[in-house]
Amino acid sequence: ENYLNGRYEKGTKLDVGTGEEAFPTSAPAKIPIFGRLFKASEIAYEAGAMRMRVDIADRIYKVAEKSGIDLNDKFEVGSINELVNSLTGRGKVPTGEALQATINKAFFSVKFFKSNVDFLTLHAGSKMSGFARKQAAINLLQVTTEIAVILKIADALWPGSVEFDPTSSNFGTIKIGNTRIDITGGMKSLVTLAMRIARQSVKSSITGITTELGEGYGTQTGMDLLWNFTENKFSPMFSVIKDLISNRTFGGDKPTLASEAAILSTPIIIQQGWEMKNDPNSGNILLGLIADGLGLSANTYTLKDNWNISTSKELAQFKAKVGSQEFKKANNKYNLGLNNFIAKVINDPQYQALSNDDKQDFITWEKDQLKSDVFKE
Numbered sequence: 289e290n291y292l293n294g295r296y297e298k299g300t301k302l303d304v305g306t307g308e309e310a311f312p313t314s315a316p317a318k319i320p321i322f323g324r325l326f327k328a329s330e331i332a333y334e335a336g337a338m339r340m341r342v343d344i345a346d347r348i349y350k351v352a353e354k355s356g357i358d359l360n361d362k363f364e365v366g367s368i369n370e371l372v373n374s375l376t377g378r379g380k381v382p383t384g385e386a387l388q389a390t391i392n393k394a395f396f397s398v399k400f401f402k403s404n405v406d407f408l409t410l411h412a413g414s415k416m417s418g419f420a421r422k423q424a425a426i427n428l429l430q431v432t433t434e435i436a437v438i439l440k441i442a443d444a445l446w447p448g449s450v451e452f453d454p455t456s457s458n459f460g461t462i463k464i465g466n467t468r469i470d471i472t473g474g475m476k477s478l479v480t481l482a483m484r485i486a487r488q489s490v491k492s493s494i495t496g497i498t499t500e501l502g503e504g505y506g507t508q509t510g511m512d513l514l515w516n517f518t519e520n521k522f523s524p525m526f527s528v529i530k531d532l533i534s535n536r537t538f539g540g541d542k543p544t545l546a547s548e549a550a551i552l553s554t555p556i557i558i559q560q561g562w563e564m565k566n567d568p569n570s571g572n573i574l575l576g577l578i579a580d581g582l583g584l585s586a587n588t589y590t591l592k593d594n595w596n597i598s599t600s601k602e603l604a605q606f607k608a609k610v611g612s613q614e615f616k617k618a619n620n621k622y623n624l625g626l627n628n629f630i631a632k633v634i635n636d637p638q639y640q641a642l643s644n645d646d647k648q649d650f651i652t653w654e655k656d657q658l659k660s661d662v663f664k665e
Contacts, residue, residue, distance in 0.1 A: 290346055295359065299366015302345055303378040303626045304338045337376065345372045350422060357419050366418035370411070375427065379403035380414065396523045404475045407431075435460065435472055448635040454483040457493035466627070467564060467571030468493075470585040481517050485510050494591045496634055524552055541594065556579060563588045568624070569631055590627040591653070595619040606663060616664045625658045 296302040317327040348368050349359060357364050370380055379402025381391075389399050406414070410424045432563065442462045443450035451458035460476030461468040470476060484490050488501045490508065503507045522530060528551065531543040541547075551559070557580045564570040567588050576586040595603050607615040630651070633639040642650065 290342070290349060293348060295358050295365050296342065296369065298343065298369070299362045300342060300370040300373070300380065302369045303373045303376075304341055310457070310459070334481060341372060341376045344375060345369065348372060351423070352419055355419060357417075364417045364419065367415075367417040368423075370414065371420045371424055372417065373405040373500050374411070374424075375404040377403050379406045394523055394526045400474075401521065404473070404478060408475060408478060438471055442551075451491075453491050454479055455487055455489055456480070456491040464571035464575075465569045465588075465631075466590050467576050467588045469571075469579045469585055470587070471578070473583065474585065477517070477520075480522075481513060482514055495630060495651060496632075496640070496648065497644050497651075499644070528552060533594070536597070560586055560588065569627060590623070592623050595621070595622075596646070618665075621665075622658055622662045625662075626655060629654050629658070 290296060296304065317323045317330070319326070345368065347367075348371070350578050352359060352364070352368060355379045359365055373380065377397075377400045379399050381402050382399055395401070407428060408422070410421060410428060416424075439450045439460070439462070445461075446464065446514075449463050451461070451463070451636070453459060457480060458468060459471040459480055461470045463469075484501070488510070489498050490501065490513070491498045499507060501507065501513070519527075519530065528543075528548045531537050531548060533541060537543050537547075557577060560580050561573060561577050564573045564586075567590065568577070569590070570588045571586070576588070595607075606618075610618065631652075637651070639647065
């Protein structure tokens with residue numbers, strides 16, 4: 289009915305029939321056998337997203353009618369459509385479709401990112417009706433309340449699994465072992481960036497140590513944080529180009545054409561499962577894969593000192609003595625011991641009571657002991 293009476297087309301159009309950002313190209317559909325699976329997945333995903341979008345629009349139209357809003361008014365209906373677009377991951381980007389397609393080649397899901405900004409800022413900078421802006425405020429309150437309740441329940445069930453400091457990357461996630469499950473749909477990264485810049489400090493998601501921005505040699509600045517945030521939004525292809533130009537991957541290793549091609553061709557959910565499999569302290573692999581499949585991003589990472597990129601003369605001499613293979617094994621053993629140590633102390637009240645400097649000294653001392661033990665072995 290709302291399609292026939294033209295409401296989806298009034299003012300700001302409801303974003304249906306335009307393709308979803310998760311499928312920026314249909315080229316893989318031409319691959320024999322696999323292409324049919326890809327096409328089926330694409331159609332199911334896009335049809336589901338469009339159906340969700342129109343269903344939510346229909347519900348809000350009804351609320352508007354009951355509130356006495358004139359739905360013949362192009363501005364009122366267009367405001368509702370813009371609200372629904374953002375609620376379903378299609379934020380309004382003030383550029384033409386051709387330019388958006390170009391931007392999407394460098395950055396992953398620009399409209400989805402903009403939808404999160406709109407949601408958190410109540411569409412600041414957009415011209416919207418009072419009714420639509422009120423609905424945006426109600427949605428923001430409902431979602432943030434639900435997230436807070438879920439996090440409090442998780443913290444009660446698994447003490448120490450939730451971080452309430454917004455300057456930590458663990459904020460808004462449930463941490464099980466070394467696996468973090470983001471229940472905010474990616475919105476927490478925006479909140480964390482804003483709070484880090486506002487407080488001029490960063491809390492480590494691994495050691496719990498808080499460092500002030502710009503204090504001391506080699507420490508991060510606000511611009512470093514902004515650039516790191518931007519890098520994390522690169523599209524897969526652009527990330528590969530960045531790795532090859534900088535000659536270093538996100539994990540600190542040297543990239544090769546084979547390793548980068550493997551990253552491009554392997555679905556993210558499989559990459560996450562492989563990381564969990566290789567980490568003895570990760571959360572349950574099946575749970576992580578289910579969460580990832582449902583859109584609750586599951587990331588597994590630990591503290592890693594990459595000896596291969598170190599400029600230490602001591603490590604260079606050690607590598608020359610034992611050879612590359614044993615050097616790599618020793619580095620892995622050291623990192624495993626270091627992360628086992630951190631996992632034991634991170635929630636210890638005595639460790640938490642230490643100052644940030646004392647925490648750092650304590651971990652540095654343990655690193656020296658571990659390195660010494662590995663060298664002797």
